[in-house]
Amino acid sequence: xxxxxxxxxxxxxxxxxxxxxxxxxxxxxxxxxxxxxxxxxxxxxxxxxxxxxxxxxxxxxxxxxxxxxxxxxxxxxxxxxxxxxxxxxxxxxxxxxxxxxxxxxxxxxxxxxxxxxxxxxxxxxxxxxxxxxxxxxxxxxxxxxxxxxxxxxxxxxxxxxxxxxxxxxxxxxxxxxxxxxxxxxxxxxxxxxxxxxxxxxxxxxxxxxxxxxxxxxxxxxxxxxxxxxxxxxxxxxxxxxxxxxxxxxxxxxxxxxxxxxxxxxxxxxxxxxxxxxxxxxxxxxxxxxxxxxxxxxxxxxxxxxxxxxxxxxxxxxxxxxxxxxxxxxxxxxxxxxxxxxxxxxxxxxxxxxxxxxxxxxxxxxxxxxxxxxxxxxxxxxxxxxxxxxxxxxxxxxxxxxxxxxxxxxxxxxxxxxxxxxxxxxxxxxxxxxxxxxxxxxxxxxxxxxxxxxxxxxxxxxxx
Amino acid sequence: xxxxxxxxxxxxxxxxxxxxxxxxxxxxxxxxxxxxxxxxxxxxxxxxxxxxxxxxxxxxxxxxxxxxxxxxxxxxxxxxxxxxxxxxxxxxxxxxxxxxxxxxxxxxxxxxxxxxxxxxxxxxxxxxxxx
Numbered sequence: 001x002x003x004x005x006x007x008x009x010x011x012x013x014x015x016x017x018x019x020x021x022x023x024x025x026x027x028x029x030x031x032x033x034x035x036x037x038x039x040x041x042x043x044x045x046x047x048x049x050x051x052x053x054x055x056x057x058x059x060x061x062x063x064x065x066x067x068x069x070x071x072x073x074x075x076x077x078x079x080x081x082x083x084x085x086x087x088x089x090x091x092x093x094x095x096x097x098x099x100x101x102x103x104x105x106x107x108x109x110x111x112x113x114x115x116x117x118x119x120x121x122x123x124x125x126x127x128x129x130x131x132x133x134x135x136x137x138x139x140x141x142x143x144x145x146x147x148x149x150x151x152x153x154x155x156x157x158x159x160x161x162x163x164x165x166x167x168x169x170x171x172x173x174x175x176x177x178x179x180x181x182x183x184x185x186x187x188x189x190x191x192x193x194x195x196x197x198x199x200x201x202x203x204x205x206x207x208x209x210x211x212x213x214x215x216x217x218x219x220x221x222x223x224x225x226x227x228x229x230x231x232x233x234x235x236x237x238x239x240x241x242x243x244x245x246x247x248x249x250x251x252x253x254x255x256x257x258x259x260x261x262x263x264x265x266x267x268x269x270x271x272x273x274x275x276x277x278x279x280x281x282x283x284x285x286x287x288x289x290x291x292x293x294x295x296x297x298x299x300x301x302x303x304x305x306x307x308x309x310x311x312x313x314x315x316x317x318x319x320x321x322x323x324x325x326x327x328x329x330x331x332x333x334x335x336x337x338x339x340x341x342x343x344x345x346x347x348x349x350x351x352x353x354x355x356x357x358x359x360x361x362x363x364x365x366x367x368x369x370x371x372x373x374x375x376x377x378x379x380x381x382x383x384x385x386x387x388x389x390x391x392x393x394x395x396x397x398x399x400x401x402x403x404x405x406x407x408x409x410x411x412x413x414x415x416x417x418x419x420x421x422x423x424x425x426x427x428x429x430x431x432x433x434x435x436x437x438x439x440x441x442x443x444x445x446x447x448x449x450x451x452x453x454x455x456x457x458x459x460x461x462x463x
Numbered sequence: 464x465x466x467x468x469x470x471x472x473x474x475x476x477x478x479x480x481x482x483x484x485x486x487x488x489x490x491x492x493x494x495x496x497x498x499x500x501x502x503x504x505x506x507x508x509x510x511x512x513x514x515x516x517x518x519x520x521x522x523x524x525x526x527x528x529x530x531x532x533x534x535x536x537x538x539x540x541x542x543x544x545x546x547x548x549x550x551x552x553x554x555x556x557x558x559x560x561x562x563x564x565x566x567x568x569x570x571x572x573x574x575x576x577x578x579x580x581x582x583x584x585x586x587x588x589x590x591x592x593x594x
Contacts, residue, residue, distance in 0.1 A: 061555030312492040327491040327525040334528070334579060370581040377589060393489040 003290025004281030125189035283425030
């Protein structure tokens with residue numbers, strides 16, 4: 001059965017993991033190393049309350065990129081101060097208190113890690129350094145939460161459930177087209193050493209890859225995995241936006257999974273959308289074992305963090321299996337006349353618990369759907385390319401709009417996983433085409449052209 | 464002529480014709496350069512561009528959900544036939560701002576657009592608040 005992973009990134013999202021209605025919608029919590037090191041007691045209490053399995057991403061790769069990505073601007077903009085980038089406190093804590101050497105050196109020297117931090121003079125993995133890193137990274141994942149939980153909360157853990165992660169992730173580094181041979185060697189050594197250290201939990205190999213690496217280094221990775229035969233793989237392809245993949249890229253993705261799956265029992269895609277969910281289907285050979293996302297975002301994610309931008313109203317369109325800008329979703333729904341009645345909306349757009357609640361509580365279908373896009377204007381100043389100051393006004397979703405959109409998303413995502421057990425892959429693939437054909441008669445296909453691509457490649461691979 | 468000149472010229476003309484006019488109005492995750500209510504109560508959105516007319520067409524697709532009439536405003540110049548055809552097909556009007564600050568309607572916008580009532584009401588309120 002496919003594992004449905006929720007990423008826990010900010011404490012304000014806790015409510016979407018807890019409670020009678022939310023808790024059954026997912027299987028595992030993915031915790032970022034940052035948040036665990038920054039607020040261990042709070043995260044421990046939350047995880048204990050949820051009663052869900054969890055794992056901790058130690059984020060060792062974060063120290064391999066330019067250090068600006070680990071910093072934030074602490075200047076006072078009101079006083080027009082020059083930008084002053086300092087390491088984020090959570091990163092400093094992660095490095096100094098948890099991961100330790102050589103990660104602390106990144107903070108002290110303000111320089112990213114390089115392969116030479118882990119290799120000896122001959123270019124082979126330095127067993128002492130690798131051993132130290134693995135010890136610290138394993139201890140961090142295994143012990144931090146249990147040590148941080150209060151005695152009161154420990155009483156609620158139960159005797160039969162050890163408060164340990166579902167699996168341990170070996171220290172890992174990003175594999176891009178640049179210098180991947182040495183980094184792959186280091187990942188290999190870290191995985192082997194971690195397996196020696198951990199006997200009571202599965203050890204996963206994290207494969208964090210750039211899209212270019214898939215072209216240049218795929219064979220190297222598959223060869224390495226065939227030697228290691230890891231207990232599991234946690235996959236993350238940089239900015240792998242499934243809706244934007246061309247046919248060749250979809251083929252390449254499926255082939256990578258097929259090749260890897262021959263050498264491991266479990267592959268979890270840390271950030272994936274519906275295409276990945278379909279690849280968990282038994283008829284697809286379960287080439288994926290689970291897929292992760294965050295609360296109404298995170299089906300794809302950049303390895304090197306990028307700014308979040310201004311939040312906007314999104315609507316996860318169930319039959320398009322994608323989050324659309326609210327206006328784009330509205331354009332499609334109106335073109336089809338699906339706001340004309342409650343029945344039309346329920347039959348054709350969505351009948352998740354959140355949509356039904358809105359349809360029942362609002363006077364009209366229009367009012368109900370308007371809630372997803374309700375907003376207040378915000379005004380801010382930005383500089384144009386020619387450095388001219390401009391006043392810009394944009395819609396900012398209301399708190400209620402954000403809340404209902406997130407709940408609608410989570411209920412819909414649950415249905416997508418649920419369908420894996422209720423319909424054949426052939427039927428689910430056919431639905432993609434039906435939706436595409438149906439909608440493209442009425443509106444431009446820019447918001448759903450991926451359905452056609454997914455359909456054609458999945459049909460070719462699994463029919 | 465830059466974008467602000469185009470906005471100013473069109474705003475002046477609209478006001479002289481009795482429209483209630485607001486600029487930089489938030490609407491569907493976008494900012495309408497000009498949003499206005501004409502004396503008959505129709506809502507107008509005008510996107511002003513010096514270049515990248517295709518982007519304006521894209522932006523106005525969204526604004527059509529809340530406006531009765533939508534137009535592109537630009538300065539007078541030769542415009543490719545294919546671009547004119549794209550604008551016409553999309554039901555969008557094209558307004559040229561002439562060197563003397565007057566405006567000329569090159570393409571008539573479609574008048575039968577059917578905006579979504581809740582979105583139109585919201586935009587109307589915002590224009591009234593700002594105008």
